Each structure stands twice: as structure tokens, then as C-alpha cells.
Amino acid sequence: MADGRALEVLRRVFGYDNFRGQQAEIVQHVIDGGDALALMPTGAGKSLCYQIPALVREGTGVVVSPLIALMQDQVDALTELGVKAAFLNSTQDFARVREVERDFVSGELDLLYVAPERLLTDRCLSLLERGRIALFAIDEAHCVSQWGHDFRPEYLGLSALHERWPEVPRIALTATATAATRHEIAQRLGLEQAREFVSSFDRPNIRYRIVEKNEPRKQLLELLTQEHAGDAGIVYCLSRARVEETADYLVSHGIPALAYHAGLDAATRAANQARFLREDGLVMVATIAFGMGIDKPDVRFVAHLDLPKSVEGYYQETGRAGRDGLPATAWMAYGLQDVVQQRRMIDESTGDEAFKRRSAAMLEAMLGLCETVECRRTRLLAYFGEISSPCGNCDTCLEPPQAWDGTEAAQKILSAVYRLWKERGQRFGAAHVIDILRGKKTDRVAQYRHDELSVFGVGADLSDRDWRSVLRQLVAQGLLAVDHDAFATLALTEGSRAVLKGERRLMLRREPVRASRSRDSTPRARAAVTLPPQAESLFAALRAWRGEVARSHGVPAYVIFHDATLREIALARPGTLAELAEVNGVGARKLEAYGQDILERVGAEPG
Incomplete structure (x- = not known):
């Protein structure tokens, strides 16, 4: 004590x-x-x-x-x-x-x-x-x-x-x-x-969500417009080019967005970071070069358009959301190409074998978090050695995915890859193999006479989306490889044999079909964010006043007062300096500097 x-x-x-x-x-x-x-x-x-x-x-x-x-x-x-x-x-x-x-x-x-x-x-x-x-x-x-x-x-x-x-x-x-x-x-x-x-690593105010990647920029835009309109947030991308493209895309759709990566000159990076810290409602699209030490408390979302390299990196980056304790979102779009890209980066790394093994182990843990059918938070905290119960505030808790026996489906896809190679001496990418399994007579299937293969049409019972999910999970588990050639062709691995022979049973994740939601989709979120009308009006007035003071001092608004302090003032409506001093975040110096101004604004409000 x-x-x-x-x-x-x-x-x-x-x-x-x-x-x-x-x-x-x-x-x-x-x-x-x-x-x-x-x-x-x-x-x-x-x-x-x-x-x-x-x-x-x-x-x-x-x-x-x-x-x-x-x-x-x-x-x-x-x-x-x-x-x-x-x-x-x-x-x-x-x-x-x-x-x-x-x-x-x-x-x-x-x-x-x-x-x-x-x-x-x-x-x-x-x-x-x-x-x-x-x-x-x-x-x-x-x-x-x-x-x-x-x-x-x-x-x-x-x-x-x-x-x-x-x-x-x-x-x-x-x-x-x-x-x-x-x-x-x-x-x-x-x-x-x-x-x-x-301390506990848990950030209970953050809602973790990982969605299947399908036109990720459109998915991101939907997240921002439907759930985080006007909110400050960070979007992480793996490459500088993706950062620039995504920032331009958001701006073209009316979202105020800035870019940040190591390829920008120092003055531009500094100016963009300063704007993000000082202005409300900006979205920073960045590589991982941005973020360490960012103290902005009102970041309402952190989005990933590419798979992070490790759970530690993911936790560090998502932790920049909701520092004020109010509801925030950690959202990621994840797909097969992420797995392929990360494995390629490890294989082509100049590091020694120990480095590659450690990197592969960190990637496996990250893939496990993405593919789990259990509570995301439980899995995340377990990585840091912390035991917890299902949180009720992540996608797998709110919309539980099904775990299903995917052994037969895995055998079909592995068999297709095997027969293409064994019978034809050919290797193809994921989309073509899925077309064969589903019995689609595309021009390419006809060109290579792949409709004559015994596996043609054996997977018609599953949709393209289902097969992509199966394939992604097989690659994530190392049961199927994607070669680093121009066509990202599929190949069997040492682990494929046990599945093909029926010696290993595979339980896979089936993605739930998620409906769009508004940002206040739960009573918990509404209770944490919404103020009574009179308090909301005063809160807005206090934020406007805080913005003026911050600009005159040349500092971010949260340096003057955090939103949480202004919310408490709006609810408590203190009438004296002594009452204002009881509000969390109002110390002696700030009471002396800003107390009278605050009381005037509280008194100026009706009621």
C-alpha cells in the first residue's frame, strides 16, 4: 500500500x-x-x-x-x-x-x-x-x-x-x-x-473481431461508416503501398484519413502524427512504424487489413484503442493470402534457422487466434500465461462459429492436389482446385480436361466460401503448402499423408454469417457511451471549450482533460470549485487554471 x-x-x-x-x-x-x-x-x-x-x-x-x-x-x-x-x-x-x-x-x-x-x-x-x-x-x-x-x-x-x-x-x-x-x-x-x-493483460472494453477477408477495403469502409462514423482510429497495413492506397480510398469515400509509413519524409510523418493527436475524428492508415507510445485516449478502433506477425504485436497494436476505458473495437480482415504472405516472408528471411523457427512459432500462435472456435480473449490472454473465462465481448462469444468434422473435406482437397500432380504432373492455385472440386466447367478446366479427374465435382456440397475456409485452415495448420511461385500453387506436405489415410481427424471452424450492426448494438455499449440529453449537450460544450484551450496551448485536447473527466463533469454538474475538485482528473493546477471557466459553462447550461 x-x-x-x-x-x-x-x-x-x-x-x-x-x-x-x-x-x-x-x-x-x-x-x-x-x-x-x-x-x-x-x-x-x-x-x-x-x-x-x-x-x-x-x-x-x-x-x-x-x-x-x-x-x-x-x-x-x-x-x-x-x-x-x-x-x-x-x-x-x-x-x-x-x-x-x-x-x-x-x-x-x-x-x-x-x-x-x-x-x-x-x-x-x-x-x-x-x-x-x-x-x-x-x-x-x-x-x-x-x-x-x-x-x-x-x-x-x-x-x-x-x-x-x-x-x-x-x-x-x-x-x-x-x-x-x-x-x-x-x-x-x-x-x-x-x-x-x-497485471492482468485483459482489456475488457475492447471487442475483438476477426472477419474473413473479402474485398477488405470495402469491409473496412462498412466498419467505419456503420459503427465508427466520426471516430478516431488506426488502420494497420503491411506495406507502404497498401497504406497509401487505403488512405486514398477512405478519403475518396468521405473519411478523413492520413498516411504514415517509413517511406514518408520525417516532416510529413511528424505533421500527420501531430494532426492525429490534436484533431478529433481522424483515421491514421499506417504500417507498424506508427503507434508505439501513442497516448491518445479516445482511439475508438484499431483495424488490421493484414495479418500481424505475432500475438504480441497484435496485442500491442490493438491496445492503442480505448485507453479511456470506453468501448472500442479491434477488427481484422484475415484470409488465405495473409498466411501465404507471412510464411513466404519467414522462408525468404535472411535470419538463421533459430530465427525462422521462432518466427514460425509466433505465426502459428497468431493463426491459432484467428482460427479458434473458442473465445478470442481467452486465447489471447492464454498466450501471455493468463487463465480466463469466455468474455462475452468478442465475435466468437457473441456469434459462435461451429466446429465441424472437416476430415472428409480435407481429404477431398488434398486428393485433388495429389491427383493433379500424380496423374498430370501439374500444380494449380486455390481458385482452380476449388473449381474442380465444385464441378465447375470453366474454360481453364476444359482446357486441361480436368473434368475427367475422379475428384471433379466431389465437393459440390460446399460453397466457394466454405472451400476457401477449409483450404485456409489446412494451410494454417501446415497440412497444405502454397509454393512461392508466380501462381501460388498448392502442394502436399509431410502432414498431408496422415489426413489422406484417415489417421488424423480434423475439426475445422465454419464461419458464421454475420449481419451488419450499429456501433451501439449492445445495451452494455449504449450504457457506456450514451449520456442523458442535458449531459450530452454540456459534454459537447465542454469538448468545444477544451478544443479552443488546446489549440491556444499548442497541445492535444486530451492533455487539457480526458473525455472521461468531461463526461463526469457533465453528469455531476458541479456548482463550486470544491465540488469540481472531487471529479477524477481535476488536480490542483487544473482546478486553478480552468475551474472558473468550467463552472461558467456548467452554469450557462439550462437546468
């Missing part, structure tokens, strides 16, 4: 009455000088776990942060709270750098944010020797993992901090790490003796 000093800071500076989850334990452990490795899901308040100890302990908290944009946002947010925070990075001129350095040495700073590559320079290490350090916080600690999805080589040098400042407590924080990744973080950062705090 955190002591009185920590609670006083939490209430006075941040405007919250109580810690959440393991925050109190972590905060007190670091205040007492202990090292910590903290795993907490996005939106669970990781930053408080080092910010409050830095404000309680003597000296300056030094925060290792991997992204310039993240530093800027966090320093802006802390400054609004009255905390003396600064950063050192390449965007500053020499005069500003010298000013920050002087403030640190003189003890004027509560928190100093530094990128790892700068921290380890002789100049910065010499600077730190001249000041008093309260703690070291290593944010996004999974970046030290060489098997991770966000590996940063410069993080490997951070173990030197303990060697140089053995008495200064360190806290490493991340939202995403399996037991193996946690072990690697501890080992590489010299935190083997640190106390581990592992």
Missing part, C-alpha cells in the same frame, strides 16, 4: 482519489528504493508508477523513452499539471539543450525524458553525474528483446545504468511481454533481482 506522500501527490497533482490495480504497490516499492519490472496493459496507468515516485523522492526522475513524439506529449501533459518536466532530444537547438541541462543540474526538474541513444553518450552521462537522480524509468522495456516486435538495439546498453548508479532504483515498464520476454528484459537490463509486477 502506498504511503500518505504518494496518495497526496496522486490527489493534488493528478486529481485521483485512489490508485488502481497494482499501482500502489509498485509506487511504494520504487519510493522505498527497490527495482521493479512492471507489466501493465495499455491504459492501466503505467506512467504514474514512475511519475509519482519521482515527485516523492529527492532528485529528478530520468525517463528513457524511445520516441520523440511521446516525450513531447508527456512533457506537455505534465506541464499542464504543474510538474516541472523537460526532455532532451534532436528537435532542440543548442540554447534550449543548455537550458534543460542547467535546470537538471540545479535540481529544478522533477522529470527528464531522454532517448536511449542520447542517454548513453558521454555528454549525457557526464550531465547525469552532476545532478541528483531520483530514479531511472525505462519505458517500452520490451524494446530490449531481440525476439520482440519493437526491438531497439540501443536499449541493450541500458544495463550500464545500474553499474554506474547502483543506488538509484530502476523501473522497467511495458504493456506486452510473455514469460520468455520478461526473462529477457530482466536479463538484458540487469534486473534479475527486481521485483516483478504482472
